[in-house]
Amino acid sequence: MTLKGTVHKYNTDNIDTDVILPGPYLKIHAHDELAKHAMEGIDTDFSKKVSKGDFLLAGNNFGCGSSREHAPIALSHSGISAVIAPSFARIFYRNCVDGGYLLPLEVQKSTLEQISDKDTLEINIENNQIHDVTNGKKFSICPFPPLIKKIIDCGGLMYYKE
Amino acid sequence: MNITEKIIARASNKNTVSPGDVVFANVDKLMIHDVSGPGVIKVFEEWSKKGIHLENVWNPDKIWISEDHFVPSADRISAENITKLTDWAKKFGIKKHFKYGLGQYGICHTLSHEEALVLPGEFYVGGDSHTNTTGALGALAIGLGHTDIAYAMMNGRIWLKVPEAMLFKLVGKKPAHIMAKDIILKIISDIGTDGANYKTMEFSGNAVSEMSMEERLTLTNMTTEAGAKNGVIEPDAVTDEYLHQRTAGSYRPILGDDRHYLEEYTYEIEKLEPIVAKPYSPQNAAVARELQGVEVNKAYIGSCTGAKLEDLRSAAQILKGKKVKIRTEVLPAAQSIYIKAMKEGLIEIFMEAGAVVGPPTCGACCGAHMGILAKDEVCVSTTNRNFPGRMGHVESQTYLASPLVVAASALTGKITDPRDVSK
Numbered sequence: 001m002t003l004k005g006t007v008h009k010y011n012t013d014n015i016d017t018d019v020i021l022p023g024p025y026l027k028i029h030a031h032d033e034l035a036k037h038a039m040e041g042i043d044t045d046f047s048k049k050v051s052k053g054d055f056l057l058a059g060n061n062f063g064c065g066s067s068r069e070h071a072p073i074a075l076s077h078s079g080i081s082a083v084i085a086p087s088f089a090r091i092f093y094r095n096c097v098d099g100g101y102l103l104p105l106e107v108q109k110s111t112l113e114q115i116s117d118k119d120t121l122e123i124n125i126e127n128n129q130i131h132d133v134t135n136g137k138k139f140s141i142c143p144f145p146p147l148i149k150k151i152i153d154c155g156g157l158m159y160y161k162e
Numbered sequence: 163m164n165i166t167e168k169i170i171a172r173a174s175n176k177n178t179v180s181p182g183d184v185v186f187a188n189v190d191k192l193m194i195h196d197v198s199g200p201g202v203i204k205v206f207e208e209w210s211k212k213g214i215h216l217e218n219v220w221n222p223d224k225i226w227i228s229e230d231h232f233v234p235s236a237d238r239i240s241a242e243n244i245t246k247l248t249d250w251a252k253k254f255g256i257k258k259h260f261k262y263g264l265g266q267y268g269i270c271h272t273l274s275h276e277e278a279l280v281l282p283g284e285f286y287v288g289g290d291s292h293t294n295t296t297g298a299l300g301a302l303a304i305g306l307g308h309t310d311i312a313y314a315m316m317n318g319r320i321w322l323k324v325p326e327a328m329l330f331k332l333v334g335k336k337p338a339h340i341m342a343k344d345i346i347l348k349i350i351s352d353i354g355t356d357g358a359n360y361k362t363m364e365f366s367g368n369a370v371s372e373m374s375m376e377e378r379l380t381l382t383n384m385t386t387e388a389g390a391k392n393g394v395i396e397p398d399a400v401t402d403e404y405l406h407q408r409t410a411g412s413y414r415p416i417l418g419d420d421r422h423y424l425e426e427y428t429y430e431i432e433k434l435e436p437i438v439a440k441p442y443s444p445q446n447a448a449v450a451r452e453l454q455g456v457e458v459n460k461a462y463i464g465s466c467t468g469a470k471l472e473d474l475r476s477a478a479q480i481l482k483g484k485k486v487k488i489r490t491e492v493l494p495a496a497q498s499i500y501i502k503a504m505k506e507g508l509i510e511i512f513m514e515a516g517a518v519v520g521p522p523t524c525g526a527c528c529g530a531h532m533g534i535l536a537k538d539e540v541c542v543s544t545t546n547r548n549f550p551g552r553m554g555h556v557e558s559q560t561y562l563a564s565p566l567v568v569a570a571s572a573l574t575g576k577i578t579d580p581r582d583v584s585k
Contacts, residue, residue: 014355014443018549022556023529026197027232027239029204041551061356064389065549066528067291069201069307089389090360091291095307099205147184147321157313157321158209162186 001125003081003103005053009117010042015058016065017092021074034070035077050079055121057084059112062104063092069099076101082123084130084141086112097148100156105130106142114139125152164327164418165396166362169302172416173285174322181424183324189220189314190284195228195270196240198289199247201308202315209312219254220318226258226279227251228270231524233262236531268496268522271295271466274303275379276496278409282397283416287314292466292546294386298378299405300397300415305386325391326424327362328353332369334432339580341476342373342380343468343544343564345429347437350388351447352427359389361424369431370395375404376470383467384546387444436579438542439562442550450567453577460541461486461572462553463565464493464520465527468544471499473565477544478508480569480580481515487575490517491533497522517572529553535560542571 019041021034028034039046039056056075062085063071072095075083082103083096096104105123107130115121119134128141144152154160163171163178171179173187194202206216219225227247232240251259258279260267266277270288273279274296280286282300287293289311296303306320314320330349350357363385370378378395385393395401397415405413436450463469463477474494492512494500500522503509512519525532527545535541535554541561543553548560563571566580573583 016547016549018529018547018552022551024531026528026530027200027236027243029200029243041549041556061359061389064355065291065547067289067293067305067307068197069205069309072307087356087359089356090391091305091307094310098313099307099309145184145323157309158212158214162319 003053003123005055005081005121006051007055007057007115007117007119007121008049009057009115011059011112013059014061014064015042017063017068017071018065020063020071021068026068026070031073031077034074038074038078047078052079053081054079055082055084056080057112057115059085060087062088064089067091069095072096072099072101097151098157103152107139111139164364164421164423165300165394165416166302166327166364166392167324168416168418169283169285170322170324179324181324181326185322185324186319187285187322188319189287190224191280191286192225192311192314193228193270193274193288193293194311195230195290196233196243196247197231198308198311199227200243202289202312203246203250205308205312216316219256219315222255222257225256225315226260227256228260228273229262229267230269230522231528232530233523234521236525262521266497268499269466269524271383272470272495272499275299275375276408276498278405278411281405281411281413282401283414287311287320291386292383294390294393295379295383295466297392297394298375298382300395300401302392302394304392323360325360325362327364327422328358329423329426330363330365331367331426331428332365332431333367333428334369334430336369336431339436339566340431340434341564341566342377344434344437345431346381346384347439347444347447347562348434349429350384350445351439353388355387355443355445356389358385360391363388363390363393365395371398374472375400376472379470380467384444387546436564436567438567438577439548441548441559441561444547444562450563450577450579454579456561456577457575458540458542458561458571458577459488460535460539461488461490461568462526462533462541462543462545463568464491464495465524465545466495467546468565469493469495469499471502473544474499474503474508477565477569478511480566480583481517481572482511484515484573486516486572488572490572491520491526492517493520493522495522526553542568542577544568
């Protein structure tokens with residue numbers, strides 16, 4: 001599986017779910033409506049900037065805080081196909097994978113510094129590789145653990161057979 | 163195995179498990195509320211479009227529902243979420259539905275212990291990140307998102323990675339001005355908000371043994387803020403006494419043996435000072451006395467973290483016979499706690515001091531409704547998170563503190579150590 005898109009970079013650690021999808025919108029469950037408010041706590045124009053298939057690049061512990069599945073839903077329906085970060089909070093990570101919304105890709109901390117906002121990336125999931133087409137550099141992705149890979153390949157937990 | 167590993171082994175029908183193992187475990191109890199419930203229903207609606215239909219939930223008697231985040235209904239959408247959830251619960255035969263305005267209700271995590279809905283040794287999953295709270299009863303209590311809860315609701319099972327464990331030994335005698343909130347804020351400031359990512363935080367030591375159940379629940383509640391998969395305390399006589407006052411149900415406690423931990427920390431709690439977490443992170447701690455010039459506009463005593471009966475008693479002890487200097491809001495965490503506080507005269511103390519006392523709700527804690535902050539407003543709060551925009555405007559500020567510190571600050575209008583207000 002190869003993904004291609006533009007990267008939107010927020011070079012901040014601990015971007016929490018209150019920032020990704022603020023509390024007042026928790027009562028909303030329509031996916032397209034949630035998408036309008038994605039990342040509103042850090043960038044009110046986010047949903048207008050993103051095209052389908054784009055990537056979000058951020059610092060450590062992305063998605064910390066609440067268990068709201070609204071967060072990956074809002075990102076996914078705004079167009080984001082993968083979040084790239086050195087580490088993820090556990091419930092956010094599970095929600096991305098089990099809901100089949102988008103891919104959480106773990107990279108080295110140094111990768112974060114070498115990819116710039118608006119760079120074009122090609123991501124090969126089978127080879128665990130990110131190719132920054134804009135600057136020509138290549139970076140590796142931490143491979144998914146076996147169960148996570150199987151769930152991703154199925155398209156989400158609902159299709160997974162034990 | 164430590165207690166977490168032993169509960170996972172039991173729930174997954176294995177003799178032994180080790181950190182890193184991935185297992186499917188049988189769920190004993192499951193909770194949804196008025197945010198995650200409609201979210202889970204939405205997941206089932208999406209699955210239905212793809213040919214996967216929910217005929218029955220795995221066990222309606224093991225599922226319970228709490229109305230807490232947007233109640234009393236904040237607006238039309240919140241009201242419709244409640245009616246949708248009510249109809250859905252009826253359809254699937256879920257009877258344990260704690261409805262506001264209809265007897266006992268309150269914040270889901272408070273009900274889990276106040277109503278003894280979860281028992282020692284059980285594997286409990288909840289559609290809320292602070293499900294970790296209930297681990298203080300000696301259960302494995304884990305927060306999950308809507309898809310995982312939907313899967314567990316349908317199949318009675320969910321996958322788990324066996325976590326590495328961190329042990330926090332709390333030793334020494336707890337001074338009167340120190341609460342569990344100070345201890346957990348100190349721990350989070352030491353290890354960071356990702357310090358326990360994917361891990362268990364277990365608490366032991368003489369100070370935990372001597373700690374009341376409600377205070378223990380504050381410790382486990384905020385393990386979420388360090389990224390922990392679960393927080394846990396082995397059950398003991400305090401656990402038994404607490405539960406026997408609330409249920410006739412029997413249980414088989416699980417204790418660790420030959421316990422293994424990745425990391426161990428010791429805290430001598432008599433040396434601690436009252437701690438406050440500054441905006442915009444629970445790890446951003448400072449000693450309360452170092453912040454005594456910081457002016458605040460509002461004091462908030464509420465939430466699953468800081469509005470249990472002992473939290474209210476602690477705040478009342480400071481506020482008794484005094485007048486608050488800033489807007490002060492007190493929202494007991496459950497109807498039963500509200501009633502107990504009223505019978506003890508605590509509600510009168512709060513109201514005579516000038517505070518407003520409101521119904522149980524998560525509302526202001528998550529910036530949803532009922533007391534949200536304006537731009538540039540500063541709040542000192544007994545709650546658990548102070549991220550940008552958490553309690554209102556993205557440029558409002560929240561300082562997290564114990565009920566003692568919040569009450570003392572309410573009297574002065576500045577961040578205040580409880581020792582610095584006259585008795």
